[in-house]
Amino acid sequence: MTPDKDVRADRRTDADARADSDVTEIARLLPAPDRRPLPHALHLHHKEQLMQHIDRDRADGPAQPARPALSARRLLRPAVLVPVTALALAGILTTSIVLSTGDDAPATTTASRDVRPAVALLDQISDAAGRSEELTVRADQFAYTREKDQGADLTSGKAVLEPLKESESWVAQEPGPLRKLGVTKEDGETLPINAQLGDTDGTPEGFGRPTYHWLASLPTDPDKLLDLLYAKTPESDDQERDQAVFERIGGLLGGVTPPRTAAALYRAAAKIPGVTKAPAAHDAIGRHGVGIARDDTTFHTRTEWVFDRQDLTFLGSRSFLVKDTQYGKKGTLMSSRAVLDFAVVDKAGQEPSRARES
Template sequence: MTPNKDVRADRRTDVGTRADTRADARADADVAEIARLLPAPDRRPLPHTQHLHHKEQLMQHIDRDRTDSPARPARPAFSARRLLRPAILVPVTALALAGILTTSVVLTTGDDTATTTTASRDVRPAAALLDQISDAAGKNEELTVRDDQFAYTRQKDQGADLTSGKAVMEPLKESESWVAQDPGPLRKLGIVKEDGETLPINAQLGDTEGTPEGFGRPTYHWLASLPTDPDKLLHFLYAKTPESDDQERDQAVFERIGGLLGGVTPPKAAAALYRAAAKIPGVTKAPAAHDAIGRHGVGIAREDTTFHTRTEWVFDRQDLTFLGSRSYLVKDTQYGKKGTLMSSEAILDFAVVDKAGQEPSRARES
């Protein structure tokens, strides 16, 4: 009797298994049919700036979900550049380049015309301009920045909101930020003051143990550790920039350099960053470049052929001081027409201060 019961039990198990298999197959077929009927997903990436913007919006929702207080204000949607680059004594997106450069290379401020040189340097217009910017950056004073100090930056910026499927430009806003130079990792990176509210800047999305110094938070001391030889630095940047089918490789490295052009940068590191940028294919001059408040200057630019955006860095014509940056569409896309502005910023003031919330004027007087 027992053997027959076991056989019947095995048969029932086998029948149940076959039934489950058929059900799984039907479910897979249903999923495949639904996928066939739906339109293909748009696999084009957001620009790096907007990608970080929406990451910050997600963090706002997470912050609200973690608190029981409905009156707690949401964190402001910081620009991607401010999230990526703390600024001390220099702009968020580039280095303050003091002094007019005296060099044999002739600076041209118009279209990409011929450039003369008496030295064995790259004479392409963009490379020649970056060479001058590099020389100016290399002449800056080496600073002593303590780990307990903060980067103060006052700027005006705006970015396009893409949540509707179209680029909707947000109003130009002025903000002040104080970013810690502690190597970390830190859960609270500093504070920001915008629209009359002072709120914390939290660690980047995914940094559950805090954000350490590095590409996402380039402190002065971390920047000092970078290779100062332009070729070695460029090799390092390519090696540390993740590959992606959704973004042109050279553009990704160009943006990575842009993410490091802020904060108090050691002169040798600053010079190497600009000379490394000059070696990236597709980098050009931008003779009509201007920042968020309309200040015109000489510019360095590169176009992303994947997402069809152009990013420009703007420098003062006389002393090569960084003024700001902007990016815009260079081709009609689903987000807007050619020429649609995607982001823009202008640096107004910057300093090193001892405490978060301290005004630069007080720091200079002390």
């Protein structure tokens, strides 16, 4: 090596040493990283803040050539290009990526997950549902549900909203097929729930009569479950295919459901195109919560699911027009529902021992 090359090498070595020393000093001044797993929604917030800092740095400095998307490993840029606040955010991001994948977590990292707000919320709802109590339900028992609901009568060609009504139902858990599926009680009158139209030999358990045992038999892999839902949902010219599947999932919510099945249903819903977050959602009795929604561009309605802000339990749903149609003006309510209580009981007509505040 020539003397000039030796000098240049020594200069590079000195520069590298100074850079390492600067990074070490900045790291010493920063607070120790929090070792708790970072919630996915908070991770997305910090990531957005970091990228805004980086964009401002690049806008203030000399023009830089275009570069490919950053990988998780490259979020920590050299200290000379990133201010201390952005570097601290990067440290939080790196901690989140490393720690959020535990033994019972998916193999993917936070950085590789879908960043849509609806997906992040459904991930949280799924996790909460999966922690619910697993029940033992016998074939001779009944699934009890108490709810309030109202719907629009369309027979006149216009949406005429019916009064809000409270009802109770007891659905048989026997596999069947059954001619009598249970009983329902409304306005003090108890009536039988008969087999579905066309089921001359009785209705078996399935999408039309989802028993706890049948729900537990569904795939818990979201992709496989979604494939089954699309395969078993009839096609219609009056409704988008994706919307029909979304509403089919909604019809399975709010009752006695195995935790793993409920968790898979929410993760399957997150994969349906057009699903969004609905911040101002509320149910039939006015309980406000966080919401998941989807618009049907064929019928021009929005269907919303509403969840408790604290524990993310399912509260109810509603559907309304998102544009003026022959049935009414934009915002016209088409249906709404509020789940008040559910339980497993031994006999049809039996009130559950526990009750939920309405």
